[in-house]
Amino acid sequence: MVDLDQIKVLAWDIGGTVFNWRGTIEKELEEIQRKQGIELDIFKFASDWRYGMFDMLAKVRSEEIPRINADQIHRKVLDDVIDTSGTLSLSESERDDLNSVWHRLEAWDDAPAAIERLRERYTVIPLTVLSWSIGVDCSKFNGISWDGLISCEFLRQYKPDPGSYLHAAELLNVAPSEIMMCAAHTSDLMAARETGYRTAFVYREIEKARDISTNTFSEEPSVPLECFDVHGQDFVELTSKLLT
Amino acid sequence: MVDLDQIKVLAWDIGGTVFNWRGTIEKELEEIQRKQGIELDIFKFASDWRYGMFDMLAKVRSEEIPRINADQIHRKVLDDVIDTSGTLSLSESERDDLNSVWHRLEAWDDAPAAIERLRERYTVIPLTVLSWSIGVDCSKFNGISWDGLISCEFLRQYKPDPGSYLHAAELLNVAPSEIMMCAAHTSDLMAARETGYRTAFVYREIEKARDISTNTFSEEPSVPLECFDVHGQDFVELTSKLLT
Numbered sequence: 001m002v003d004l005d006q007i008k009v010l011a012w013d014i015g016g017t018v019f020n021w022r023g024t025i026e027k028e029l030e031e032i033q034r035k036q037g038i039e040l041d042i043f044k045f046a047s048d049w050r051y052g053m054f055d056m057l058a059k060v061r062s063e064e065i066p067r068i069n070a071d072q073i074h075r076k077v078l079d080d081v082i083d084t085s086g087t088l089s090l091s092e093s094e095r096d097d098l099n100s101v102w103h104r105l106e107a108w109d110d111a112p113a114a115i116e117r118l119r120e121r122y123t124v125i126p127l128t129v130l131s132w133s134i135g136v137d138c139s140k141f142n143g144i145s146w147d148g149l150i151s152c153e154f155l156r157q158y159k160p161d162p163g164s165y166l167h168a169a170e171l172l173n174v175a176p177s178e179i180m181m182c183a184a185h186t187s188d189l190m191a192a193r194e195t196g197y198r199t200a201f202v203y204r205e206i207e208k209a210r211d212i213s214t215n216t217f218s219e220e221p222s223v224p225l226e227c228f229d230v231h232g233q234d235f236v237e238l239t240s241k242l243l244t
Numbered sequence: 245m246v247d248l249d250q251i252k253v254l255a256w257d258i259g260g261t262v263f264n265w266r267g268t269i270e271k272e273l274e275e276i277q278r279k280q281g282i283e284l285d286i287f288k289f290a291s292d293w294r295y296g297m298f299d300m301l302a303k304v305r306s307e308e309i310p311r312i313n314a315d316q317i318h319r320k321v322l323d324d325v326i327d328t329s330g331t332l333s334l335s336e337s338e339r340d341d342l343n344s345v346w347h348r349l350e351a352w353d354d355a356p357a358a359i360e361r362l363r364e365r366y367t368v369i370p371l372t373v374l375s376w377s378i379g380v381d382c383s384k385f386n387g388i389s390w391d392g393l394i395s396c397e398f399l400r401q402y403k404p405d406p407g408s409y410l411h412a413a414e415l416l417n418v419a420p421s422e423i424m425m426c427a428a429h430t431s432d433l434m435a436a437r438e439t440g441y442r443t444a445f446v447y448r449e450i451e452k453a454r455d456i457s458t459n460t461f462s463e464e465p466s467v468p469l470e471c472f473d474v475h476g477q478d479f480v481e482l483t484s485k486l487l488t
Binding site: 071123125131132133135136137139140145146147148149151153154155171172173 | 315367369375376377379380381383384389390391392393395397398399415416417
């Protein structure tokens with residue numbers, strides 16, 4: 001059992017873990033579909049956009065393409081997804097507007113109060129592949145305050161590459177073992193653990209583990225729960241365990 | 245007169261402007277002086293430490309020495325200042341402890357409430373040459389929450405070099421003209437203005453303008469108040485003007 005007295009920092013994944021990207025994106029697409037009177041496979045559109053971002057991010061991580069941030073990636077992928085959809089017609093400025101939906105992601109209902117409570121005992125920050133301004137804007141939009149906000153946009157590497165977790169620890173001025181990564185995604189947690197972080201898994205209904213090479217999905221967590229130091233069915237249970 | 249509706253972000257200097265570095269450092273030194281029963285020129289010690297940091301930072305900025313953050317600079321300068329003082333005897337770990345005082349700087353009394361009020365209308369962040377963890381720790385120590393926290397530690401350049409302000413604007417995803425730099429220091433504000441930022445000056449009793457080349461000091465502000473878009477005698481007056 002992890003000794004929680006050794007933990008100084010809780011580093012949170014936010015895309016999917018704190019913010020409900022799919023619910024927000026699908027609602028925005030439904031509104032556009034209604035206005036334009038078109039047929040759109042909304043689930044597929046949202047998925048292609050999100051996972052297309054991770055595919056392009058993999059190219060950034062491998063230096064196959066120059067380093068660009070999540071906003072720039074989202075915007076490029078959006079063009080592809082619109083082309084693929086076949087039915088959606090949007091001007092350049094309408095595409096920019098749609099792309100800005102990532103700055104207004106709605107938080108999961110149980111997240112804001114949990115984060116506020118955890119800050120009483122820990123330094124609580126996001127550690128995200130999303131752009132820094134997405135983190136700032138979505139947090140402000142949902143009334144969530146953190147003790148700071150780290151985006152891989154200004155770290156040496158992007159998650160789940162080890163340099164991201166190690167550089168975050170340097171900025172935080174603590175040892176990796178004093179940080180607990182909190183996420184709904186196995187890959188993030190297992191990569192953080194490899195660099196010495198402690199880990200906390202929280203269930204989120206829509207999050208699936210994706211194998212990027214085969215584009216196949218499995219239920220989260222994709223490893224036994226015992227691989228994590230702490231786990232919770234939701235933010236309430238996880239918070240309760242982290243504050244004992 | 246600046247149109248405040250055009251301003252999205254207030255970027256705050258924190259060392260000296262939000263946190264009373266001199267008061268905190270001098271109190272810590274008085275305690276050490278009392279315990280050791282020595283004579284120490286506390287005003288000079290605190291000044292040499294603070295301005296020695298800026299002198300070494302100038303060498304980082306000019307690439308005369310490799311890039312190190314404010315914590316590492318503070319620690320190196322502390323050794324010099326202790327040697328110069330002649331009377332203070334501290335072990336390596338005691339020096340590390342004393343160096344950590346920069347993570348416990350006390351906020352000026354009028355700062356926390358002002359920042360909280362300003363967040364209702366603006367995105368409010370620090371933009372500091374201090375290390376990112378100093379910003380996080382001092383804010384948490386004083387119960388101050390921000391919408392995010394930018395340290396030059398991870399920007400292309402350190403203030404007052406232009407790349408610092410421009411990179412911060414990029415991370416914030418806004419134009420420089422949509423940011424207002426808020427500080428008690430003329431040099432910071434005038435440099436920010438050169439890159440397109442708007443400026444707000446706030447008086448702090450202990451802050452003086454320093455000419456680094458001659459090590460001479462003058463009253464702040466060292467330019468006419470009219471050079472700034474907004475100014476206030478204190479945080480209460482400045483906040484009132486920024487929220488009209």
